[in-house]
Amino acid sequence: MRIVTGGISHETSTFAKTPTTVHDFETGMGMFRGDAVIERFRGTNICTGGFIDGAARHGFELVPLLWCFAYPSGLIPRADYDSLKGEFLERLAQAKQSGPVDGVLLDLHGAMVVEGIDDGDGDFIESVRNAVGPECPIVVTFDLHGNHTARRVAAATAIIGFDTYPHVDMAERGREAADLIVRTIRGEIRPVMAFRQMPFFWSAAMQVTAHPPIDEAFRLIHDAERQPGILSITLATGFPWADVPDMGPSVIVVADGDTALAERTANELGDWVWSRRERWFREPPSVREALAAGEREGRYPIMLADMADNTGGGASGDSTEVLRTFLNLNLRDALVLYLVDPEVAQQAHAAGVGGRIAVRLGGKSDPIQGPPVDCEAEVVAVSDGRFTYDGPMYAGLTGDLGTSAWLRIGGVNVVVVSGRMQPLDQAFARSLGIDCSTMKYIAVKSAVHFRSGFERLGGSIHNINARAIHTHDFRQLNYKRRRRPIWPVETD
Numbered sequence: 477m478r479i480v481t482g483g484i485s486h487e488t489s490t491f492a493k494t495p496t497t498v499h500d501f502e503t504g505m506g507m508f509r510g511d512a513v514i515e516r517f518r519g520t521n522i523c524t525g526g527f528i529d530g531a532a533r534h535g536f537e538l539v540p541l542l543w544c545f546a547y548p549s550g551l552i553p554r555a556d557y558d559s560l561k562g563e564f565l566e567r568l569a570q571a572k573q574s575g576p577v578d579g580v581l582l583d584l585h586g587a588m589v590v591e592g593i594d595d596g597d598g599d600f601i602e603s604v605r606n607a608v609g610p611e612c613p614i615v616v617t618f619d620l621h622g623n624h625t626a627r628r629v630a631a632a633t634a635i636i637g638f639d640t641y642p643h644v645d646m647a648e649r650g651r652e653a654a655d656l657i658v659r660t661i662r663g664e665i666r667p668v669m670a671f672r673q674m675p676f677f678w679s680a681a682m683q684v685t686a687h688p689p690i691d692e693a694f695r696l697i698h699d700a701e702r703q704p705g706i707l708s709i710t711l712a713t714g715f716p717w718a719d720v721p722d723m724g725p726s727v728i729v730v731a732d733g734d735t736a737l738a739e740r741t742a743n744e745l746g747d748w749v750w751s752r753r754e755r756w757f758r759e760p761p762s763v764r765e766a767l768a769a770g771e772r773e774g775r776y777p778i779m780l781a782d783m784a785d786n787t788g789g790g791a792s793g794d795s796t797e798v799l800r801t802f803l804n805l806n807l808r809d810a811l812v813l814y815l816v817d818p819e820v821a822q823q824a825h826a827a828g829v830g831g832r833i834a835v836r837l838g839g840k841s842d843p844i845q846g847p848p849v850d851c852e853a854e855v856v857a858v859s860d861g862r863f864t865y866d867g868p869m870y871a872g873l874t875g876d877l878g879t880s881a882w883l884r885i886g887g888v889n890v891v892v893v894s895g896r897m898q899p900l901d902q903a904f905a906r907s908l909g910i911d912c913s914t915m916k917y918i919a920v921k922s923a924v925h926f927r928s929g930f931e932r933l934g935g936s937i938h939n940i941n942a943r944a945i946h947t948h949d950f951r952q953l954n955y956k957r958r959r960r961p962i963w964p965v966e967t968d
Contacts, residue, residue, distance in 0.1 A: 477536035477661060479579040480571050481527050482513065484560050484600060485545040487621065488589035489717040489790025491945055491953060492550035493842065498559055505545035505873075509567070513540035520872045523583040523617040526650015533651075534658045536578075541567040543583065547896055548790035554591040561603060568607050579657045580604055580614040583650070586622020586637070587715035594720040594957065598627035605631045613667075615657040617649050620683070621715040624726045626671060633660065634667040634730045637710030639694055640685045642900070642928035644868050656707060656730075667707055670738035672727045672746035676753045676963040677950050678713040680783050680923040681760065681939035689755045693748075700745060705737050706730070709745070713756075717789060717946055721959045725749065753963055759941075760948050763801045766938035767917070776916050777935040783923035785845070785944035788898035791921070792816060792841035795944035796849050798919045799838065799890065803849065808887030810917040813905060814877065816841075818894035824855045824881030831855045835883075837890070844945050853883040853890070857908045861895060866903045869928040875904065882908045889915070898922040901929025 486496060501507050508516050517524040524543060531538035542564045546552075571577060582604065588596030597618075604614060613633040618624070620638040629635065636653050639645050659665045683690055690713075697709050710728040727745045731738035749756075761769065763780065770778030785795040793816035802810045820835045827833045833855065836848035861877035878894030891905060899905070899920050902912050912918060913933055920926045923939065931937070941948045950965050 477578050477658070478539060478575055479531070479536055479581055479657060480539045480541055480568060480577055481524065481581040481583070482541035482543045482564055483583040484564065484588070485583060485585045486552060486588045486596070487548040487585050487619065487715060487790065488551060488587060488596070489548060489946065490551055490589055490719040491717050492790040492792070494550045496546050496549045496552045498556045500546040500549060501544040501560065504547045507542070507544040509542055510540055513543045514538070521644065521647045521868065521870065523646050523650035523653065526647040527581045527583070527654050529647065530651050530654020530658070534654065536658065539571050541571065548788060549896070550790065552588065552590045552596065554593070557590040557593070557596065561600060565603060565607055568604065577608060577612060578661050579612060580608060581653055581657060582614065582616045584616055584618055586618035586624060586712065587718050589718050589720055595625045595627050595722065597622070598625050598631065601628050601631040613657050613660045615653045617653050618710065618712070619643065620713055622712045623714050623718055623720055623723045624671065624712055624728060625722045629669050629671045629728060634708065635669065635710055635728050636708050637712050637728070641683045642869050642925045644928055652708065665707060666733040667730050668733060668735045668738055670729045670731070670735065670742040672742040673722065674725045674746055674750045674753070675960050676725065676750070676757065677716055677965065678725050678756045679758045679760070679948065682756050682758055683713050684924055684927065696748065697745065700741055703741070705732050705734050706741060707732055709741070711745070711749070716950060719955050719957045721957055723958060724962060757964060760939050761941070763798055763940050763942050766940045767805070770936045770938060773936045775934065775936045777918045777933055778916070779930065779935055779937045780919040781923055781926065781937065781939040782919050782921050782942055782944070783939050784941050784946045784948060785921050786898060786923045786946055787816065787896040787921050788925055789923065789946055791944055791946040792845060793896050793921045794838040794841050794845050795942060796838040796846040797942040799849055799888070800846070802888045802917065802919070803851070803885060806886065807917050809915050810888045811910065811912065811915045812888070812890045812919045813899040814891045814893040814921060816894070816896055817892050818879065821879040821881050821892045821894050824883060824892065825858050825879055827855050829855055829857060837892070842945060844943065846943050851885050853885045855881055856884050857882040859908055861893060863904045863907045866901055867929070869900045869925060877904060882910060898925055899929070900925050
C-alpha cells in the first residue's frame, strides 16, 4: 500500500496588509521536500507526525511530496500559490510514475485564502483530486479554525478536524486519518460526508475545549461519533479574520456509506450548536477592566490574552495599548510576550546586556496598533531567537523569533522579537533567563494557544480586546465578501 502526503498550510487574515509569499513559507515552520518531511516530523505533535505513526502501525509506504507552513499573515499572491501548488502536483506526478498511488493524506489548515481564490484549501484539494482521479481516497486533516466549504467536502473523501484548542491533538488526528484511509483502501469502509454551516461569530475565549461551555459541545460530538455507522465528526469554529463567503462555524460528518445518516447527524448537531449561539459569544473586557477583575479575584499571575494582536492569527504583534497601560499603572513584576519590533531588538543587541537605550517601542506596522511607546529601557538579555518548544502543543519542534531581547522598563519586562510567533509555552522566555512563575502580571500576544504552556502557572486568565488589527468587535471589521448575515453583528 502506497500513500502520498504533504500540504500547503496557512491561516490567512485578509485584514492583514502584509502578503504571504513563498519566502514566508520557507522561513515559517519551513518547507520540506521528499524524505526531509519524514526526518523533520517523525515523533512530533503535528498531523504529519501522526501520518508517520500510522504508516509504521499499518505497514504502508508513506511517500512525502512537499510540506510547507507559513505563519498566519495576509493574502497569498496568486503566483506564489501557483508555484507551490505546481511543485506539489509535479512531485505527485513523479510519485505516480514510480508506482501506484493508493491514497493521499493531506495536512492542511482550512482558512487559506489566495489572491482571486476565496477557498484556497478547496482549490488545492480539488487540484489533487483531478490529478489522482475520482476513485483514489483523499483524507484531509484540518485545524479547528477552518472556514469549510462545499467545494472541499466534494473534493475530499474524508475530512478530520482537530478536537482541541489549544491544539494538543494534532498527531492524534493524523493517526486517525491514517487509520481511516487504510480501512478505505482495504474496502472495509466507504466514507461519505455531510456538511452543515452555522452563521455566527464564535468568541475565542469561549473555544477553550478543556473548559465550559465548548467542552459540552465536544462531549456531544464524541457521543455521536460512537453511533453505529459514524466514522468521524468535525466541529469547526471558523476563522473570522478571513473575509470570504463561507466564513464561520460548521459541522462535517463522515459516515460509512450512509449519506442519509451523515446528513441527519450533521443537521442535528448543527441545530444544537446554532440554538445555543449565545453561549459561544462573549464581549471581551478592556485592559483595565480585566486587570481590575484579576485583582478582585486575587489569583496571580493575572494573565491578559491580547487576542486582537494575536500573531498566531496573522496580527502584526506590535500593538501598544497593553504595554502603555502597564507603564501608566506603574505595575511591578509585569511581563509582555512578545512584542514584535525588529528595530528595537537590533538596538538592544548593539547596546549589549546592561546597556540602556532610548526606544520607540512598537506601533510601527499600522496606526490601528497604537502609537509607539517612547521610553528608556535596560537590556537584560539578548538572543538570536532560536529555541525548542517544550510543549505540549509543539513539543520537539524548534522555533526562531529572530534577533530578540529582554528589556526592562521600570517594573515592566518586555520580550522584543523580530519574528511573528505567539508564545505557546515558556521555553523561549526561559532561554532568556525569565522565570514566568515570578511574574505578577503577564500579557501574551495570543488568544488561547498560550494556555498549553502557561495555564499550569495558575492565576487568572482574561481575554481582552485591546486596540489592534484583529479586533473581536466584529462590527468594526469592513467585511465585503460575506454573503449571509452573521450573528450577532446582524441579528436574527
